Structures are given as structure tokens and as C-alpha cells.
Amino acid sequence: RIKAEEEAAARAKAEEERQQRETEAARIKAEEEAAARAKAEEERQQRETEAARIKAEEEAAARAKAEEERQQREAEAARIKAEEEAAARAKAEETHIIDKEAAQPQSEFAFKIDLEGLKDVMPAPVMVEQDNQPESKVEMPQTISIEPGQQEIVQPAEPEERKIAQPDIGAEMARLKAEQDAQQFRAAQAAKEEEEAQRLAAEQATAWADAEQRATQQRKLETEQAAIQAALAQAKAQQKAAGRGRHKSVSPMKLLGGLLGLILILIFVLPLFWPMEKYISPIEQRISARLGQPVTVGGLKASLLPLPKIEISRLVVGANRELQVENVALRFDPFSFFFADKVINEVSLQGVTVEGKSLEQVMTRLQGLSGESGFILRRVNVQNLQIRTAGFSLPTLSGNAQFDNGAFARLVLHDENEKMHAELKPVAGRWQIAFGIRENTLPLLPWVTFGDFNAIGEIGAGEAVFSELDAHAYGGIWSGRGRLSWNKEWRAEARINAKTMELDKMFAQYGISGELFADGSVSAKSGSLAGLANTLRVEANFEAKRGVINGIDVVETARLLSRDHLAGGRTHFDQLSGSALLEDHILHLRQLRIESGMLNASGAFNVSEDGQLAGNFNSEIKMREGNNPLVLSGTLKEPKLQAR
Template sequence: MNSGQIYAKTPTGDEAVRQSTRVVQRNLRLVLVQVDGKLTVGELAQKIGNARLVENAIRELESGGYIVPLAGAAAAWEVGIPVAPRGDQQVSAISQFSTFGASRTPSLAGLEGRSSKFSSFGKPILPATRVDAEPRLEASPMPHEEVPEPLPGARRSPLGMLLAGLLILLLGAALVFFFYPYGGHKADVERAATGMLQVPVTVDGVSMRFLPAPALVIDGMRVEGGGKIDQVRLGAPWKLVFGGVDSLAAATLSGVRFTPAQLLALPGFDSRSLPLAALRQVTVEDFGLLLPGGTELASLNGRLQWSGGRFEQAVLETPDRGLLIKARPQSAAIALEIEGRAWKPGALPISFAALQARGVLYADRLQVSEIDTTVLGGVLKGDWLLTWSGSGLAMSGAALLARLDLRQVAAALAPALKIEGELAGNLRWQGQAGDWDGLWPALAAQLAGEVSRGVIHGVDLGEAARRGPGAQVRGGATRFDKLDAALTLDAGGLTMRNIRLDAGLMTASGQVAANAGGDIDGRLLLLARSSVATVRVPLLLGGRPGDIGLTVER
């Protein structure tokens, strides 16, 4: 309603003021008395002290023909005949207790009869179509004049009015949450996110979700430099309505991808604080680090704890819960505590039964130390370093091996090779490539190893020695007490140097190589000792894993 509109009484309204029985509603009569053709609607509301009461009364009085806008007042007085309201506009006396608009009570115009002359309950509030021929002349009431109270039977219970008001309020709030155009605030969300992260941020859309719980959802958040968050869910959206973004205490992020440098440069992780002092917890689903070559390191779920706008700690784990990582801030880095339980890293053909390690994530490297793990039936202890730059990835490390089951090692790394025993030794590896998939084939590993109490299947050195020069032997097995060798594994294949096999009265030494295609070639010198003499037998090896032939040189 236009608060600047001025209303004036019609002849009907003027007559109603003089005849106090014409308008029995307190609110209608109170406003009608004050309408004088000079005061605006806003001034009437200020004078009476209830804007809603004034606006509702103005609508009913105008609808009933008691008042008209000032521009039409002259025409109404020229006609000089009171304008009667339509039957469907007559209002019951009960409506005087409602401040939410025109009365919903059915018209009582058709019920007015002889008995209505002695009762105000059921008598039309607005004037009937017929006007008294001889109106009584009464002084116009002053603003402080007491208006007759409605009959007790027409009064509503205060508790009922309160419940009705609460119901309407809840209904209105639900309609607002359901149909409010949240998408129109996309630019506001982008500005707020840019201000908080202090880097340009864009989003695809903003919406409200009600299942499984009400949440404000931001889809497709992209951070300049390649970082992205597929979805941000902010629970308890009513808190944002009343408290603003400063009241944000929790959030859920899905599909989070940042480079380590981007992550460590965000407010809250570096020396700056995130301007969200109320933030306590961030839940992440599918969190990973972006490395050169499109490599994604890990996919983790968990929670990050915040205090005063700064990251305090995090507990993250892989989807299969095989790897658990606890993270804490460190100067220009994040310190890690790593635990593994039957963890199988990516596509590698090995599984770590138990794992304990410490690590530090820097902007350009991940350094893991104090590795202590049970793998392939034995124990591995060592360090591992992964670095990255614009040219790709590089990996290096060193480990001490003890009691590895050589049968499990062969099954995982060389299934065609049939060998048994306990492997121990020192292992080192290094390599570099453009991406993660190319890194493993590019590794070069050196092992100074020792195998104890073992068996080589498919090779029978003793039978070759017994047959003598020119003999060829396939199949069989050779048992030994100890086998020492220096192994080198790279893209060209496997080389075993400085081989020394000890099988009691028989020993062998030499070297064996297997190229990338699997072809085996080697030369051994076999010494067979007896109580009488020592026999020297030179042997040539050839074939492929699982089908190795021995030839005794002449």
C-alpha cells in the first residue's frame, strides 16, 4: 500500500462516524475516525502506532465505501448517496480479531432479520444496502472515545492466535527456502570465495538441497591455477541467513583437487588466517593432490579441524580404509603420520600388511621417512622421496629387507620364475618420468641380496655336473644353503652379478642376465668337491623363465 496516499470519508463514512452502531469493529472505527482528507496512510500508521492495523483497516473501509482516495472525494459527496458494499464484501464481527487481511467469514447479509436489531453479533459491520431514512445526529467521537467491545463469544483464544501465527510463519519460511532464487547469488558467492581464498574463484551454480538434510550447495568451484572443488555443502543454511558467512562453523567439500603448492598457499595453511573465525570442521570427500602430467596422488576422505581461521589437524583415509593419514601444520609444510592396514597402493602387485611411517609434504616434494612395514612375508624399513617440477616426477629411496618370502616376491614381480627362500639385503631405487604411469617402468633398482635355505625350480646343477661335457639338462631343481648376488633392474632388464651359490659340497659362481623380452643368458662355473678331487664344470644357461636349459661346455 502506498504510504503517501491520502483518504477522505464518503457520506457513508461520515454517517457511520455519527452513528456509533454502524461500525462495531474497534480497529475499523479507530481508523475511520482519524481519516480527515489531510493525513497520509503513513501518518495515520505513525499516529495510531500499528502500520499493519491501519493498512488492513484502510482496505476494508475503502472496500465498504466508507472512504475514498482524496481525488475521488468530491465526486462521492456530489452524489450524496452512501455507497453500500457488495454482499460478498461484508465482514463478520469476528474478523476484528484478525490482522492478516480481509475477513474470511461468510457474508451475513442474508441472515439479518428481526432479531438482529437487538444483537450486534451477526449484524453486518459495514452498512447494509438500505440506509436509515432518519439518521440519528450524534457528535463525532474523539480519538480517545471508547469503542464498544465485541461480545465475549467472538473473542479468539490468545493461544490459538499464537499457534496460527507460528504456523503461518513456518509456512512462509518453508516457501522462502523452497522457492527462493538462490542461483541469483552466484556472483555474490564468487566474490565472497575470492575474498576468503584471496585468489580468483568462479562457480557453476548455487542451489538449496533439502535431502538428506537442508544445505546450501555450491557446484563447480574453480580456483585460479587449476584447483577445483566439485561441490561445497553448507549445512544449517538458516544460520547463514541470520548470521551471515561469519557464522559458518562447518562445511562439506567433495571432489577436491589442488596442487601441493596451491594448498600450502591458501589462507589458513600459510601465515594468513582464513576469515572464518567460527569455522570448526571441514569434511572432505575424495580429496587428492594434483601433480605434473595429470597425476593425482591419493584419494582420501576425512575431516579437517580448524580454530580461529587456521588449520589445526586432519584425519584422512583411503576409501578402503587401508591407509590412515594424520596431518598437522608445519612451517611451510604439512607433517604426516602414516598408518597402513592391508594397504594395496594403486596398481602395484604388492600389499602392505602393516605400515608405520612419518612424512612431510612440501610444495615441491613428499618425503616419507622411518618406514617400517610388513610386506611379502618379511620386513622392509627405509625412506622414500617423491619430487615434482614442471618437467615431471622423480622418485628415489633406500630400504633394508629382512626375511622376505622369495616365493611371494617372484609371484608378484616375476610369476614365471619359480624360486623359494628367505631374502634379505639392501635395496636402492631411483627414476624419473613425465607422469606417474611412466615412472615405475623408468625406475632403476639395485639390490645387494642374500637368499637362505632356498630352491631353484627348473634348474638342476648337480645333474649337469654328473653328465659331463656336452650334456644338456632341462628341468629338475637345485637346493642351496645360501645364494648371494648383486641385482640390477632397469628398463633394459635384470642382471645378476657376483653370483655365489653354496650347496654344501657344490658351489657355483658367475652371472646371469634377462633382457626386457624375457630371454635368459648366463654363464656359471660349478665346483663339485669330493674326498678324492674337485671337479670344475663350466655351464651355459639359456631359455626363458620356467624353461631354462643347462649345457655343459666341453
């Protein structure tokens, strides 16, 4: 009794400490979230303030630039207008002077004495008197007649000088006035620009100050809101923890009474129902109803100490024994016995065997157990899982299945040496799979040892579609995609691209080196998974660079036209390219080209299942003009090259 009380007190104390930890964790989380939100909001406001400032600067600069360009255009227009007006005034003045000077000679000539007309009207006696007068008086009319002519010639010269000088003076005065007006206009514009710049600077400073003030007020408000939210979250977490504690916690007396009741059942009541075989049939019926498949149970036993546990032995599911489990152990949460839903902390599966072709159906059926009414499942541990397939065996796997609120969430499996792993997740009625191996081979490519291989895809409707394939092998990188189906027969398809593989690692026993690049497809179909490797078909284009082929010397054989094989030779190449087809266990190499500084060769050959070589080459070398036909024979380990 004392021990039971101590255990009950210890559990109550542990539960209280757990609730305190949860409450403290909730409070810390709420504070961190509030601080993060406040910091994010402050950063956002800073970004917005900075953006507003930059935008205001850009707008002010744009306005200033536009105003400056406008003022420049107005100044230029004013200058052009002033010059045009000055030119117009000068032209008008010049026209006026010309018109005035043209009118002046006409007024002078209006007072000219027409002596020729007087000759016709003067009486003859007058003319006789003139002849009798002295010489000086006779010449007088001539002088009078000549002086007007001289005046007519000399006097127009003076207006011409004024005509030349006066327009120059008017134009100069107009130009000086235009320059003075333009200078005054520019000074006024400069003063206006300075005033506008000062006004824009004042507006910008005011906008920045307002933005900073708003940002400060917003930060203060957000900080206060964050503090309020943190306080509310803390109070809510404390209330929730207190409610959960009230819901789950049990008073020491009640707990003691329950433990005493369990002990009484264990000591007095349980022996009345022993043996447990009478409960096997109800368990079989319940599991069978959930799975929709026949279920058989070989044995059943239960225990209450140290924790409640039920063990099922020799569990078989399916008419064809698709799933077999040597031992199943269910461990319950003893505190959940006081509530409607019983919590199963852990289900341990030991010695599990699954038929490979039924793996999808088995996983779907087991997923249905996660929704079992009245029980909440948290975790399933799997030990010694064997997926049985015809023709080859997979390594023994172990792992665990995780459940979220009683619903299946994820299955993780791995082998003992961690060289194989797989992960399954249910997604929208299908299974998402991630599969990988390390330093191992695949059933479809048993002769390829991968440093690592990883595949990601989905399983559903009798097929697995892999959207991503990536691997490392022979020092190179592989990538691609593929599909594996098993509805009526097994089918495999893949598209592979390989880069920078090292030939000396791929064909170490054949003495070939270089860097290989390949791109091709792989396909196979068979009645079983193991039979896929026997029907494999590979088609690819390849290119090798900077390598050596040991065992044959193409250059020397072509130069000497040797009909005997030159043992111990080697052929260097800068580039080796062609296409390869593997079908019915025979490798066909076509469209081969070998290029180097000394050699250009082309040809084709086959490699049989036992390694026999048969093919022909045409070679051209710099030392010997013309085409040199060669014959390839022998085996991969001992090739022979001869001139034909």
C-alpha cells in the same frame, strides 16, 4: 507458537543441563588435579625422606668406619711406640750393665801387689834370709802371687752371668708393661667407640624423627592447599560457566522473539530477494579474494528450516580448474546469529576433484579460509574426493577436516575399503603427512604387493621428504627413507633394507625358495608420476639362505658334464649371494655365489624384459675335481643348464 515455545524451553533446558555438566566436569577435574598434585607431592616427600634417611645411614656408617679405622691406627701406633720404648729401655739397661761390669775389674786390679817390682829394691841380705827359712815360708810369696791371678781369672765370671741374666729380666718387664699399656689403651678405645656409636645412633634417630615430623606437617599443609585450590577452581569454573551462560543464554521471550522474526523473514522478507542468483557474484568475489584465485559458482540456494543452511553448486577454483566441487553445504549454528562471529558447524563437500600436481597449492589456499573474518569454522566433511593424476588413478577418498578455534588443524582421508589412508597437519609452514596402504601396490613398485606400507614425512617446496618408511611384504620386513619431488619433473629416491623375505612368495611361479635379505636403493625420474615406474632403477646386494632352485641341477650337470639339460632337477643351497641391478627393464645379476655341502659355484646372468636368461657359471663339486664351466639359458619359467 506453542511448538516454538516448547522448542525454546527445551533448548533452554538443554543449555542449562549442558552448563551444569560442564560445571560438574570442571569441579571433578579440579578435584582430581588437586588430588593428583597432593599425591605427587606426598610421594616426592616420601622419596626425599627416604633419601635423607639412607643418606644419614650412609654418613653414619662412613663416620663409624672412619672412626674405627682411626682408632685402629692410633692403637697400632701406640703399640708400636710402647714396644719401641720398651726396647729402648732394655737396650739402655743393657748398656748400663755392660759399662758397670767393664769398670769393676779395673778397681780390683788397682789393689794388686806388684811383687816383681819389689824384687828390684829389696836388699840382698833379705833374699839370703829367705833362702835360710823353712820351705813353707819360702812358698808364701808364690801363694800370694798366684791367688791374685786366680782371683783375676775367676772373679770376672760372675759379672758375665749377671750380664746375661739382668738384660733378659729388664726386657721381659718392659714387654709386660707394654702389653698392659696396650690392653688398657684398647679397652679405653673400645669404650670410646661404644660411646660414639651410641651418640651416632641417637643423632640418627633424632634426624629420622625430625624428618618424619616435617613430612607429616608438609603433607598436611599440601592437603589443605589442595583443598583450597580445588574449592577456588570449582568456584572459578562455576563463575565462568555462569558468565558463559549469561553471555550465550537468551531469555525465553527474547528467543521467542528471534524465532518469530526469523519466521517472518522466511515468510515475508525472503521471497522479496528470491531468486538467489544476485548473491552469487559477491560470494565469488569474497572467496576469490581469500584464495587469491579466480572462483566461479554455478548455483546458490538457502534455507532456514530445520537449521540455517546455504548450498553452493558447481564450485570451481583456479584458472586451470585445479579444484572442483559439485556441491557445498554450509550449516550454521542458529544461536550464533545473535553474536558478531557466526559459527559454521559443518561444511559438506560432495564430489571433489583435485589436480594431483596442484594438491599442495590447493591445500595451502584452503587453509587460508580457516581465518575468514566474521565466521568460525568447526568441521569440514569430504565425500567422493578424487585426486586426478595422469597415467593412473587413485581410489576415491572420503574424510574430514578438523579446526581448532577456527584454525585448520588436521585432514584425515581414507578409501571405501580402508586400504588406503592419509593424514595431513600444518606444521611451521609445511605439511606433515602420514600415509599408508594395506594389501595394495605403490605406483613406483607396481609389481610388489605390500601387506602394509606406512610412510611419515613432510610436504613443502615442491617435494615430500619421508623420514620413516616401514612395510611388510612377502613375509619380510622393509624399512628405509625416501624423497619425492615434482618441481621441474617427477623424481623419486629411496633407500630400502629388507629382511627375512620368503622367495617362494616372491617368485611362486618360478619354483625358488629360501629366506632373502637385501639392502639397496631405488630411484626414478619422469615427466609424470605415472612414468616413474618405466624409468625405475634398482641397485642392491642380496643374500639368500637355506633354499632350493627348481628346474636346474648344478651338481649333476657338473658331475656328468652333460651337454643336455637335465629336466626336472633341483639345486639345494645353504647360501646364495650376489648383487642385482635393474635398469632399462633388464635385470643384471652379478658376483653370484652358490654354496652347499656338495657345491661351490660362481657366475653371472641377465634376465631380459620378456624373461629370457643368459649367463655362465663355474662350479666345483666334491665328486669331481677341477672347475666345471656351465651355461645358463632358457626362460624364467623353463631354465636350461648345460656343460660347456
